[in-house]
Amino acid sequence: MDFLRPACWSEALEAKANHPDATPVAGGTDVMVELNFDHRRPETLLDLTRIEQLREWSRTERAGVASVRIGAGVPYSRLIDELGTSLPGLAMAARTVGSPQIRNRGTLGGNLASASPAGDGHPPLLASNAEIELESVRGSRTIPIEEFFTGVKRSAMASDELVAAVHVPVSTGPQQFSKIGTRNAMVIAVCTFAVALWPERSGVGTGLGSAAPTPRSAPEAEEFLAAALTEADQWDDPRPLPDSITERFGELVAQAAAPIDDVRGTAGYRTHALHVLARRTLSWAWDEYRGGTEFSGRQRCA
Amino acid sequence: MRLNLNVNGRAMTADDVWEGESLLYVLRERLGLPGSKNACEQGECGSCTVYLDRVPVCACLVAAGQAQDREVGTVEGLADEEELAPVQRAFVDEGAVQCGFCTPGLLVAADDLINRVPEPSDAEIREALAGNLCRCTGYEKIMAAVRTAAERNAGTGISGSTGGDRE
Ligand SMILES: Cc1cc2nc3c(=O)[nH]c(=O)nc-3n(C[C@H](O)[C@H](O)[C@H](O)COP(=O)(O)OP(=O)(O)OC[C@H]3O[C@@H](n4cnc5c(N)ncnc54)[C@H](O)[C@@H]3O)c2cc1C
Ligand code: FES
Ligand code: FES
Numbered sequence: 041m042d043f044l045r046p047a048c049w050s051e052a053l054e055a056k057a058n059h060p061d062a063t064p065v066a067g068g069t070d071v072m073v074e075l076n077f078d079h080r081r082p083e084t085l086l087d088l089t090r091i092e093q094l095r096e097w098s099r100t101e102r103a104g105v106a107s108v109r110i111g112a113g114v115p116y117s118r119l120i121d122e123l124g125t126s127l128p129g130l131a132m133a134a135r136t137v138g139s140p141q142i143r144n145r146g147t148l149g150g151n152l153a154s155a156s157p158a159g160d161g162h163p164p165l166l167a168s169n170a171e172i173e174l175e176s177v178r179g180s181r182t183i184p185i186e187e188f189f190t191g192v193k194r195s196a197m198a199s200d201e202l203v204a205a206v207h208v209p210v211s212t213g214p215q216q217f218s219k220i221g222t223r224n225a226m227v228i229a230v231c232t233f234a235v236a237l238w239p240e241r242s243g244v245g246t247g248l249g250s251a252a253p254t255p256r257s258a259p260e261a262e263e264f265l266a267a268a269l270t271e272a273d274q275w276d277d278p279r280p281l282p283d284s285i286t287e288r289f290g291e292l293v294a295q296a297a298a299p300i301d302d303v304r305g306t307a308g309y310r311t312h313a314l315h316v317l318a319r320r321t322l323s324w325a326w327d328e329y330r331g332g333t334e335f336s337g338r339q340r341c342a
Numbered sequence: 343m344r345l346n347l348n349v350n351g352r353a354m355t356a357d358d359v360w361e362g363e364s365l366l367y368v369l370r371e372r373l374g375l376p377g378s379k380n381a382c383e384q385g386e387c388g389s390c391t392v393y394l395d396r397v398p399v400c401a402c403l404v405a406a407g408q409a410q411d412r413e414v415g416t417v418e419g420l421a422d423e424e425e426l427a428p429v430q431r432a433f434v435d436e437g438a439v440q441c442g443f444c445t446p447g448l449l450v451a452a453d454d455l456i457n458r459v460p461e462p463s464d465a466e467i468r469e470a471l472a473g474n475l476c477r478c479t480g481y482e483k484i485m486a487a488v489r490t491a492a493e494r495n496a497g498t499g500i501s502g503s504t505g506g507d508r509e
Contacts, residue, residue, distance in 0.1 A: 041360070041361035041362050042361065043343060043361040043405070043407040045407060045410065065405055065408070067403070068403045068404055068405055068408065069385055069400075069403050071405075072364060072385075072402065072403040072404070072405060073383075073384045073385065073403065075362045075364075075405075076364065076383040076384065076402060077383070077384070081362070082362075085361060085362065085405060085407070087405065087407055087408050089408050117397075138385065138473065139385075139388065139472050139473020139474075140398060140451070140469070140470055140472065140473055141385065141388060141391055141398055141399050141400045141451070141473045142385055142400070142403075142473065144397045144398060144399050145399050145400070145403060145404070224472065225469075225472035225473065226386060226472065226473065
């Protein structure tokens with residue numbers, strides 16, 4: 041086995057181009073389990089932890105939208121400590137990952153590249169319409185997260201590409217994330233749900249995890265809720281949501297799922313649980329919105 | 343491959359390291375430091391917890407080559423020559439050790455907590471130790487030991503910073 045240790049990003053891209061079969065290793069929390077159990081014997085390991093650039097995040101603007109560009113190698117613990125205010129949904133999801141030791145090592149880039157349907161980073165990124173920046177020696181491209189996941193543990197990343205960064209719009213309204221599992225720590229999700237309200241554009245975002253072969257959003261639920269809120273003038277003058285709305289939102293979220301039976305839960309349980317999670321997270325987010333915190337982009341009369 | 347790293351303040355070299363092995367294997371089998379324990383090799387139990395550049399991680403999930411030129415701290419490095427570290431003293435005093443298999447990892451995780459958070463709440467202690475399993479004690483004495491260690495550590499006035507939202 042070869043162990044490649046590029047010192048900078050361009051070297052890493054060269055290495056990946058020359059060894060398309062090389063397995064990148066960032067936090068190692070997925071890769072090392074496979075190595076330890078002989079489930080994977082790559083010819084080449086490509087260590088990404090020496091590339092400073094991957095461990096940085098910065099504020100950017102994409103098409104006029106204030107965003108954060110998160111380097112693929114930023115660990116969960118730093119997403120929680122440093123980005124909890126700008127990206128609350130992602131930070132909430134990060135808090136549910138593994139344990140402190142896992143959060144200190146595991147990265148968003150690794151979560152994406154593994155492309156597990158149960159990856160906890162994915163639902164909040166979907167709810168925020170994040171974009172994934174991929175790069176190779178051929179150049180850089182940025183694709184919407186919806187197009188990144190192509191199948192169970194499969195992604196749109198080419199064999200010579202690496203995940204460079206994730207671009208996530210800064211929150212403009214409440215965001216929530218909820219995860220079902222047998223305990224608080226160290227749990228692969230039975231299912232997860234993320235919701236984000238975007239008052240400045242009267243929009244709603246959603247993300248479902250462990251609910252289908254790939255992480256996905258629930259576009260019909262998003263459109264239904266956004267339209268219902270607009271119609272009742274709820275964005276500018278938020279009042280309690282009628283049960284009919286939260287109920288329908290839950291139904292549409294559950295309908296967007298295509299879950300399976302596995303050791304962690306049945307498809308029937310997952311569908312039911314998603315319905316409940318969707319209603320519950322929406323009511324938390326709505327309470328927060330009604331709580332009158334000034335969310336940017338929308339001046340509200342008291 | 344040859345691996346150079348700093349362990350517990352000392353420069354160390356391991357030879358003939360297989361590229362796919364873990365830092366835990368290097369520590370235990372090549373550097374004569376069997377304090378960090380190997381139980382699950384999949385990040386679930388925390389018995390292999392060590393500091394890597396001062397951050398607690400599962401040594402079983404660090405590729406050996408990733409530790410090149412890094413600073414590793416193991417349970418063997420917690421005590422100074424004469425005295426046990428506050429967490430070690432407290433684990434002994436409170437009877438928080440039964441078979442002892444989980445202890446080295448818990449000590450590193452607890453040491454990190456009390457140096458980051460001067461007066462940890464029970465919820466903070468539970469959260470900090472959520473990645474460390476113990477099959478013997480039922481955790482109550484471990485909780486008591488960490489509370490005691492935190493109190494004593496605060497008494498010395500040498501606790502670290504609390505971090506917080508650094509945005
Ligand atoms: C005990 C335990 C608990 C866990 N709990 C959770 C949990 O609660 N929720 C959850 O979602 N996950 C969990 N995981 C899985 C894992 O921690 C996450 O998927 C994590 O985000 C992986 O990141 P990493 O940096 O460790 O990836 P690595 O293991 O280093 O890499 C993962 C994959 O991504 C590739 N890769 C890494 N970085 C890049 C890059 N920049 N470009 C291209 N490819 C790349 C690697 O080749 C590999 O295929 C857990 C794992 C363990 C061991
Ligand atoms: S041996 Fe590393 S976490 Fe169990
Ligand atoms: S004392 Fe035996 S596992 Fe903790």
